[in-house]
Amino acid sequence: MKRVLLIVGGGIAAYKALDVVRLLRAEGVSVRPVMTRNAKEFITPLSLEALAGERVHDVLFEPTQESEIGHIRLARDTDLVLVCPASANLIARMAHGLADDLATTLLLATTAPIMLAPAMNVRMWEHPATQANMAMLRDRGVNVIGPDEGSMACGEVGMGRLSSPEVICRSAMATLSRHDTLKGRRIMVTAGPTREPLDPVRFLSNHSSGKQGYAIAEALSARGAEVVLVSGPVSLPLPAGVTRVLVETAEQMLHACEAQLPVDAGVFTAAVSDWRAKALSGQKIKKNGAPPSLELAENPDILAQISRHAQRPSLVVGFAAETETVLEHATAKRLRKGCDWLVANDVSKNVFGADNNAVTLITAQGTEEWPLMRKNAVADRLADRVAQFFTLS
Structure with a gap:
């Protein structure tokens, strides 16, 4: 069974991660969810856990896990790391190698392919800092899905909308199939x-x-x-x-x-x-x-x-x-x-x-x-x- 480590970032598009989980599970993929602190402002860990059928990980140092260096095991025991949605803040921390929470530590420690599905306000996406960060990540071989153009929760229209769960699922499955x-x-x-x-x-x-x-x-x-x-x-x-x-x-x-x-x-x-x-x-x-x-x-x-x-x-x-x-x-x-x-x-x-x-x-x-x-x-x-x-x- 293929395994995906799903990192859910903060942003209104976080609710679409639930559909991504559902679609991946329907393809027979095991999904292990990780949430950032901001992600929990938009969806509940209980919802994610119920759909994934796995406990949600959100703490870097867990006393019951660290005897086995739990965060390293999480980073390595997967075929793909999918960040959905990837906020501007999470992208910036990833690009500059920060490891100040579980999500960013996993992104530094993993040896598996990484896929980002960005979602943010159009002005944030077009900002030179975000574009420079994205260029850095692409140069390192990180796969990027989207974002798409369309209307956003803030009322603006432009590039920055999260790609559809169906597109994200297809892209993830294509990457996973590379292994064979x-x-x-x-x-x-x-x-x-x-x-x-x-x-x-x-x-x-x-x-x-x-x-x-x-x-x-x-x-x-x-x-x-x-x-x-x-x-x-x-x-x-x-x-x-x-x-x-x-x-x-x-x-x-x-x-x-x-x-x-x-x-x-x-x-x-x-x-x-x-x-x-x-x-x-x-x-x-x-x-x-x-x-x-x-x-x-x-x-x-x-x-x-x-x-x-x-x-x-x-x-x-x-x-x-x-x-x-x-x-x-x-x-x-x-x-x-x-x-x-x-x-x-x-x-x-x-x-x-x-x-x-x-x-x-x-x-x-x-x-x-x-x-x-x-x-x-x-x-x-x-x-x-x-x-x-x-x-x-």
Whole structure:
């Protein structure tokens, strides 16, 4: 059974949350309700509890719950956090990371997708502060439903009306169904840099942090895929439900990738070093006045070899880190490597180690420019495209 943590914010539209609960329950979804202090000015906890069939949570520290860190358990034991209605005040506190009550603490602590259904006066919605807060939340990958245009309780007409309970329910169900869109698929992801040793203490490498690849592995796993992450050396936690194979060099990464075949799809985000030392020094290379002469050998081309492998995945996605004429170089690279899709980004714009990314998706059908967004939002968008590929194929 799918689980939704419903946070009801303050505002006259709070009464519509009762219909949202009813509709979600009719879809077989378990709803666990949370109310802010202001929400109780508009609807009663008893009404919400009766429809949800679950007790209403409204206190951050409950003596009977905190031996198990109750608010953390609430935040994690769910498939979706739905905020309905989301007032201007609640949106502002969420955008700026405040955690001064149960609702905002849950929003900070959850690892589940978050969906907001805003509702407020038109002037409040149009205020630059609210729009800036909404932009921040969207950049973090928060899904937003509405608001709609129409008449409001205050008598004004404009944007700010809560979307209908039916629309909110459909959107929530679509998000919940994401968890099964890649069920039964096995997908390999590569991430991070490789390190090519020169001697026992030095190596050739690059600035890749692995953040984008790890986010993609997490997004694919969240949609039900069995994900194997072949990772170079990074300082990132292992995403939940993902199997990781750690490697150092490009040759090790190629062998690890081949060992995972067959897979349904391969997403190759790793920044693989193009070159390695032709001969590895067994001892530390000493400074003797003049710099040493290094003879380099070309590393294996992992993307090209997997794209032409006898056990080639049905979908091969490559990444291109470029610093100039990005689209031209990336388009040529897709054809040269033989991959189905290629995701290009301009790494001259401080992409390495950052939390944001702006990419272009290049396929045989054309190109799509995606706006600057959080790397986890890029990962979600790409994972949805992968799921769509298998649905249509």
